[in-house]
Amino acid sequence: MSSIVEQELIPEAKKTIPRGWIFAGIIVVWAIIGKIMNGKYTLAVNLADQTKMSASINDWANHLGQNRQSNPFFVYFITPVREFISGLVDFIRSVISVPLAHSSIPMLGWLGIFAVIGFIVFITSNFRQSLFAMAMIFSVGALGLWTQSMDSLALVLTAAILSLIIGIPVGIWAGLSDRGLAVVTPILDLAQILPTLVYLAPVALFFLIGPAAATIATMIYTIPISIRLTAFGIRGVPKSPVEASVSMGTTKWQLLRHVQLPMASRTIVLGINQTTLAALSFAVIATLIGAPGLGDPVVQALVLRNVGDGAVAGLAVVLIAIMFDRSTSATLKKQGIYVPPSEKAIRNRRIGIGIFGAITVAAIVVSRQFKWAAFFPESINVSKPIADFADKFTSGAVDHFGFATTGLNTLITETILNPLESLLTGTPWFITSLAIVAISFLLGGARSAIVTTILLLAIVSTGLWQDTMVTFTQTIVATLLTMIIGVILGVWIGRSERADKVLRPFLDAGQVLPAFVYLIPMLGFFGPSRFTGIATGIIYSIPIVVKIVGQGIREVPVNMNEAAISAGSTKWQQITKVQLPAAKNSLLLATNQGLIFVLAVIVIGGFVGSGGLGYLVLVGQSKVEMTGKGLVAGLAILLLGVMIDRIAQYTVRRNSAPKQ
Amino acid sequence: MTGKTKVGFKLSAIAGAAALLLTACGGAGVDAGSTASAASTGAPCGSYTIAMHAWVGYTASAQVLTNVGKSLGCDIKQVKLDEAKTSYDAMESGTVDLIVEDWGGGRWKDWVDRGAVVDLGSDGNVGQIGMYVPKWMAEKYPDITDAANLNKYADLFKTPESKGKGAWLEGPPGYTTIGEKLISANKLNYTAINVGSEQALIDAFTKGTENKTPVIGYWWTPHYLLAKLGLVRVNFPKSTWTDAAKADGTTDYPASDLEKLASKKLATSGDAFSKLVTNWKWTNDDQNAVASDIDGGMTPEAAAQKWIDAHADVVASWTK
Numbered sequence: 001m002s003s004i005v006e007q008e009l010i011p012e013a014k015k016t017i018p019r020g021w022i023f024a025g026i027i028v029v030w031a032i033i034g035k036i037m038n039g040k041y042t043l044a045v046n047l048a049d050q051t052k053m054s055a056s057i058n059d060w061a062n063h064l065g066q067n068r069q070s071n072p073f074f075v076y077f078i079t080p081v082r083e084f085i086s087g088l089v090d091f092i093r094s095v096i097s098v099p100l101a102h103s104s105i106p107m108l109g110w111l112g113i114f115a116v117i118g119f120i121v122f123i124t125s126n127f128r129q130s131l132f133a134m135a136m137i138f139s140v141g142a143l144g145l146w147t148q149s150m151d152s153l154a155l156v157l158t159a160a161i162l163s164l165i166i167g168i169p170v171g172i173w174a175g176l177s178d179r180g181l182a183v184v185t186p187i188l189d190l191a192q193i194l195p196t197l198v199y200l201a202p203v204a205l206f207f208l209i210g211p212a213a214a215t216i217a218t219m220i221y222t223i224p225i226s227i228r229l230t231a232f233g234i235r236g237v238p239k240s241p242v243e244a245s246v247s248m249g250t251t252k253w254q255l256l257r258h259v260q261l262p263m264a265s266r267t268i269v270l271g272i273n274q275t276t277l278a279a280l281s282f283a284v285i286a287t288l289i290g291a292p293g294l295g296d297p298v299v300q301a302l303v304l305r306n307v308g309d310g311a312v313a314g315l316a317v318v319l320i321a322i323m324f325d326r327s328t329s330a331t332l333k334k335q336g337i338y339v340p341p342s343e344k345a346i347r348n349r350r351i352g353i354g355i356f357g358a359i360t361v362a363a364i365v366v367s368r369q370f371k372w373a374a375f376f377p378e379s380i381n382v383s384k385p386i387a388d389f390a391d392k393f394t395s396g397a398v399d400h401f402g403f404a405t406t407g408l409n410t411l412i413t414e415t416i417l418n419p420l421e422s423l424l425t426g427t428p429w430f431i432t433s434l435a436i437v438a439i440s441f442l443l444g445g446a447r448s449a450i451v452t453t454i455l456l457l458a459i460v461s462t463g464l465w466q467d468t469m470v471t472f473t474q475t476i477v478a479t480l481l482t483m484i485i486g487v488i489l490g491v492w493i494g495r496s497e498r499a500d501k502v503l504r505p506f507l508d509a510g511q512v513l514p515a516f517v518y519l520i521p522m523l524g525f526f527g528p529s530r531f532t533g534i535a536t537g538i539i540y541s542i543p544i545v546v547k548i549v550g551q552g553i554r555e556v557p558v559n560m561n562e563a564a565i566s567a568g569s570t571k572w573q574q575i576t577k578v579q580l581p582a583a584k585n586s587l588l589l590a591t592n593q594g595l596i597f598v599l600a601v602i603v604i605g606g607f608v609g610s611g612g613l614g615y616l617v618l619v620g621q622s623k624v625e626m627t628g629k630g631l632v633a634g635l636a637i638l639l640l641g642v643m644i645d646r647i648a649q650y651t652v653r654r655n656s657a658p659k660q
Numbered sequence: 661m662t663g664k665t666k667v668g669f670k671l672s673a674i675a676g677a678a679a680l681l682l683t684a685c686g687g688a689g690v691d692a693g694s695t696a697s698a699a700s701t702g703a704p705c706g707s708y709t710i711a712m713h714a715w716v717g718y719t720a721s722a723q724v725l726t727n728v729g730k731s732l733g734c735d736i737k738q739v740k741l742d743e744a745k746t747s748y749d750a751m752e753s754g755t756v757d758l759i760v761e762d763w764g765g766g767r768w769k770d771w772v773d774r775g776a777v778v779d780l781g782s783d784g785n786v787g788q789i790g791m792y793v794p795k796w797m798a799e800k801y802p803d804i805t806d807a808a809n810l811n812k813y814a815d816l817f818k819t820p821e822s823k824g825k826g827a828w829l830e831g832p833p834g835y836t837t838i839g840e841k842l843i844s845a846n847k848l849n850y851t852a853i854n855v856g857s858e859q860a861l862i863d864a865f866t867k868g869t870e871n872k873t874p875v876i877g878y879w880w881t882p883h884y885l886l887a888k889l890g891l892v893r894v895n896f897p898k899s900t901w902t903d904a905a906k907a908d909g910t911t912d913y914p915a916s917d918l919e920k921l922a923s924k925k926l927a928t929s930g931d932a933f934s935k936l937v938t939n940w941k942w943t944n945d946d947q948n949a950v951a952s953d954i955d956g957g958m959t960p961e962a963a964a965q966k967w968i969d970a971h972a973d974v975v976a977s978w979t980k
Contacts, residue, residue: 047840047852048905066774068752082753099735208753209746287740290755296740303714303832305859413820422823527863528855529821606833608856609821615833615854622742622834624767625905 022442030435034427041428043465047619050629051463058628061205078206086212089158093211093292097150109367109374110146114138115360117323122356125330130356136323144383145294145316146376152293153320155211155286156279159218163275167223168268171230172256175264184227191224193641195600196285197617198634204289204621205631214291218282226275233267234260266332273328277512280321284514285604288621298516302607307394307521308387314517315386321512394524405525413531416477424469429460432469444650451650455643464613464629464636471602471612472640474530478537478598483591486542490549490590491575494583500550507543515540515601523608533605533614541597545590552586553579585656592648599641613637705734705932706925711741711756714832715858717882720950721760721783723964725940728975734933743834744768748921752776757926758937761918763787763836765902768921778927782917784941785882789836789913791828791894792879794869798892807846807896807912814849816874826850829864829877832857837878841909842896850876865889882944884952932979939978946971 045051050058068074094100095107108116117137122130140149173180199220207213237260245259261268287295294317301310341349367373398405424432433456441449459468493500519536526532556579564578580587606614613633620630708729710722722738729736739756741747744764748771750756761783762768771777793804803809810826817826828850830839839852855861861877862885868875869889879891896912926934946967953963968975 046844048838062770065749066770069774204746204749208755209741209750210753210755212753288742289746290739290741290750292739300740303857303859305857305863410820418820418823523860528853528857528860606854606856609854609860611854618833622744622746623905624745624770627745 019442023439026435026438026442030427030431031423033431034423037428037431038422038426041430042426043429043460043463044425045463045466047616048626051632053461053463054629054632056628057631058625061627061631062624064205081216082207082210082212085158085162085215086210088162089154089211089215092154092158093151095154097147097154097292105368105374106150107368108364110141110376111373112360112364112367113150114141115363119356119360121327121330123353125327127352129327129330133323133327136319140316140319141376142380142382143312143316143319143386144378144381145297145313148292148294148296148313149316149320150293152280152283152291152295152317155215155218155291155293156276156283159215159222159279159282160272160276162215163219163222163226163279164272166219167226167271167275168230170223171227171268171271172234172261174227174231175234175260176256181231184231188224188228190642191220193596193599193645195603195637195641196221196282197600197603197614198637200285200289201617201620201627201630201634205627209290211290211292213289214286217289218279218286218291221282222275222278225278226271229271229274230264230268233264233271236267237263269328269332273325273332276324276328277321280317280324281512281514284317284516295514295516298514298520302516302520302523305520305523306391307524308389308391310517310520311390312383312387314513317514317517318509318512325512390521394521398524406527409526409529409531412477412481412534413529416480417473417530417534420477421470421473424473425466429465433457433460440647440650443654444647445654448647448650448654451646452643455639455646459636459639459643462632462636462639464616464633467611467613467616467633468636468640471599471614471637474534474537474602474605474610474612475595475599475640475644478534478602479541479591479595481534482538482541482545482594482598485538486545486590486594487549487580487587489542489546491553491579493546493550494553494579495575503546507546510539510543515604519604519608528609530605530610532608533602533610536605536608537598537602540601541594544597545594548586548590548593549583552583552590555586556582585652588648588652588655592645592652595644595648596641599637599644603637613640705729705732706929707735707737708757708926708933709737709739709755710758710760711747711750712738713741713743713747713759713761714834716884716951716954717785717947718761719954719960720947720964721785721942722758723954723960724942724950724967725758725760725937727961727964727968728936728979729933732932732936732979734931736933746834748777751921751923754923754925757923759919759921761785761787762921763789763916763918765836765904765914765916767903767905768919775924778922778924780920780922780927780938782941783920785918785944785947786915787880787882787918788915789831789878789880791839791842791876791896792865792886792891793874793876793894794865794872795890795892796869796872797874805892805894807842807848807894810846810876810894811849813874817850817876819853821853822851826876828852829861829875830854831861831878831880835878836904836913838904838907838909838913839878841907843909845909846896865891882947882951884948884955887948888952935980936978939980941978942974946974 064071068079090098093106096113097106099105100107114134114137118130118134121133137149140146170180170184174184175181196217200217203217203220204213207216241259241263242255245255250258283291283293284295284298287293287299294313297313298310298317301307301313363373427435433453436456437449437452440452459465462468489503493503515536518539519532522532522535522539526535560578560582561574564574569577602610603612603614603617606612606616606618613636616626616633617630617637620626620628620633710726712719712722726736726738739750741750741756743762744767747756747759748768751759752771768777768779772779791807798805801813804813814826817828818824819827821827826849828839828843828848830852831837833854833856842848843850843852855864855877861879864875864877865879865885866889867873876894879886885891896910898911899914900911901907902914902916920937920940922934922937926937928934950963950967953966954960958966
């Protein structure tokens with residue numbers, strides 16, 4: 001760790017011109033040229049106008065639609081896959097949410113589902129968790145969203161199960177074989193930076209709007225997670241037991257089954273946990289391509305700017321997430337500590353399972369025979385007070401702080417957003433590109449500059465340069481604000497246990513809550529504007545930034561800080577001179593993550609007046625003649641994401657403080 | 661390890677037992693009621709899903725059909741879906757069966773040609789999209805209603821979002837919009853701002869009317885808000901197009917019959933709901949009455965039922 005202190009002691013200024021100055025120089029030159037050549041070579045394209053690429057993709061997409069019934073690729077591959085997944089979702093829905101033919105209830109009435117969930121959690125963890133899970137599922141019913149929740153549950157289960165069926169074997173392969181890892185890693189990296197909005201349209205193009213397309217889109221999101229965690233688990237198995245088994249002559253299969261898988265089981269269960277939660281968080285956005293369930297009321301609330309209904313639906317998503325999280329985490333704990341149970345404990349548990357099982361079976365039967373057990377009682381409905389509270393809270397806030405939110409919006413828009421946007425979009429494209437490449441070189445070195453150049457040229461060739469720059473501007477501004485707030489909060493929780501305790505639940509909740517849900521109150525606060533999208537992006541990315549920064553601060557060796565205190569540093573000096581510099585790696589990582597998270601959400605700002613690429617994607621979803629442009633916009637988002645990620649990665653690599 | 665295998669075994673055993681139990685139960689008790697109600701109305705009726713587009717007027721139409729359909733013993737579901745392609749594709753894949761009002765002037769042609777969607781003709785509503793200003797503006801600046809004068813007033817509409825030009829509030833993503841074309845073809849000093857949703861436009865017009873702040877935006881009839889706020893239309897040269905994709909932007913939006921589109925399954929089933937949908941026709945005023953109640957805080961179900969109860973004769977003519 002001493003190297004960091006030395007770095008601090010020998011300022012870089014002695015070696016070269018400080019990078020800050022070069023950076024400022026680039027901006028100034030850029031701005032001056034921008035001023036002189038403002039509005040020339042900006043590659044602006046009207047919304048309804050096609051670019052070369054979008055026109056040809058449009059033709060291709062239409063052609064695809066017309067040949068759906070005759071093209072062998074569709075007839076023998078796409079359609080069967082769609083029908084299989086559709087059948088699977090429909091089956092699960094017919095068990096828990098959609099009435100059977102000639103019936104008014106699904107296979108199980110609410111009481112039956114309630115008992116089955118409790119029973120499953122009881123078997124996989126314990127009675128307390130089971131009670132907790134049942135309480136959660138009951139609350140969802142009390143929010144008046146039973147059917148929608150069951151629809152979401154059906155979709156989440158289908159997507160999660162299929163993801164695990166595909167992801168775990170691939171993960172095992174990547175865990176065992178280096179070649180496997182080499183094949184999988186770039187795909188996983190790409191998947192991680194791919195904003196969710198991007199692949200909805202292509203999936204819908206092939207699989208048509210409906211539950212099948214929604215499930216497949218969800219799987220694209222969740223499969224990488226299950227692969228990553230499985231591979232990670234297998235690779236994490238200590239060498240010695242593996243070597244011992246090999247020396248005893250076990251076959252590869254035996255080794256996998258009896259040593260590697262059991263020892264990696266904790267991480268694999270964590271993978272199941274993460275896969276399921278991710279599928280759930282995707283359920284809302286999947287509504288855009290026909291997912292039934294909780295996304296429906298959320299999007300409806302967004303369209304009607306109904307904060308209350310949005311809050312209720314969002315709460316239901318969170319409750320289900322907590323249920324999944326708690327019950328799988330409990331399974332994890334149970335696996336972690338292995339205390340051989342006593343005879344009595346085993347017997348008690350068997351009796352417990354027997355009794356609970358019998359009750360469950362009874363509940364199933366009752367739920368199919370009596371109305372009160374079949375339909376969740378309408379008299380138990382707490383959604384109205386919650387919705388009213390959320391409405392009153394937001395409108396009260398708007399009434400009282402409206403001047404502040406409007407002021408904040410105008411301030412940020414006029415002082416940062418507009419100047420930056422006109423710099424990026426109003427300057428000739430080659431000047432802006434040059435400036436971005438120069439900054440990329442400054443931050444990440446020659447390789448970073450080369451990659452940036454290639455990606456910028458690719459963006460230009462999509463024909464959507466202007467829109468990409470609009471989105472890029474918003475991403476930069478949102479990330480800047482996120483980092484300011486995130487570092488402050490991160491330092492706070494890094495230094496104070498109490499702050500950590502206070503903030504952590506909010507951070508956790510923020511991570512499971514779909515961004516759509518808080519887009520609604522943001523719309524209430526800031527009206528339809530680019531800042532609404534930015535604010536949503538900030539909220540979405542703050543939890544991860546705060547957590548990484550907090551962790552970084554906490555890992556700063558205690559003695560460094562103590563040395564500073566004994567040297568008479570003030571608190572401010574401790575933070576700015578010791579802790580933040582020492583946590584440089586975490587800050588860089590947090591910025592990287594912040595950028596990617598912000599980009600993923602800023603594009604859904606297209607719903608609330610943010611314009612840019614996100615809006616094009618949305619328009620492409622609904623207008624036939626815009627399909628191509630929407631798809632190209634998706635591609636541009638992807639290119640932009642890769643560019644941001646590459647620059648950030650090279651910067652991290654180049655500037656990381658060396659490990660001790 | 662052994663513990664886990666046992667759990668797995670138990671789980672499957674219980675699942676098996678439960679499955680047996682379900683099959684044994686056969687026709688469950690709860691179902692008896694619903695089959696009886698279907699039987700009492702005579703002809704059996706199928707199960708259909710209506711694509712729900714975002715605007716309130718659409719909700720009004722769809723909800724009235726839902727209520728009447730349910731009273732005929734049909735199983736009617738609603739799914740929120742975007743306009744046009746999204747919904748046509750959904751019809752093709754069999755997830756939805758009905759669009760109660762489509763504004764598209766023939767954009768469904770490809771789907772109809774390949775038999776995935778059936779055009780059932782007008783629903784009786786006539787749609788008119790246009791650019792509108794609040795009433796007070798039309799009174800204060802009488803010549804603003806002629807699009808040729810819009811540039812004179814562009815400065816009034818400036819906002820931080822509008823890049824130094826007038827803010828032209830454009831319709832939501834899925835709606836038929838030609839704002840940018842109108843702006844460039846008529847050389848207007850305005851920036852089209854995509855506010856994203858109907859609600860955002862309602863907010864803008866409501867605030868613009870209450871606080872007398874200048875606002876110009878996309879609006880349409882039938883819609884209850886038009887009468888409520890007294891919005892005034894800005895006139896462009898008379899429309900020369902029907903398909904928005906082919907409009908050149910020099911002329912206004914056309915008045916168009918709003919169409920009912922059905923899936924092949926619904927159009928050819930000949931059951932009670934199919935007949936209802938084919939016969940159903942109502943006026944802009946009818947739709948506004950229901951939509952206005954929904955906006956006033958009634959649930960769509962209640963607002964639709966109120967209209968149905970008050971117009972029993974009209975409803976009867978649909979179900980004949």
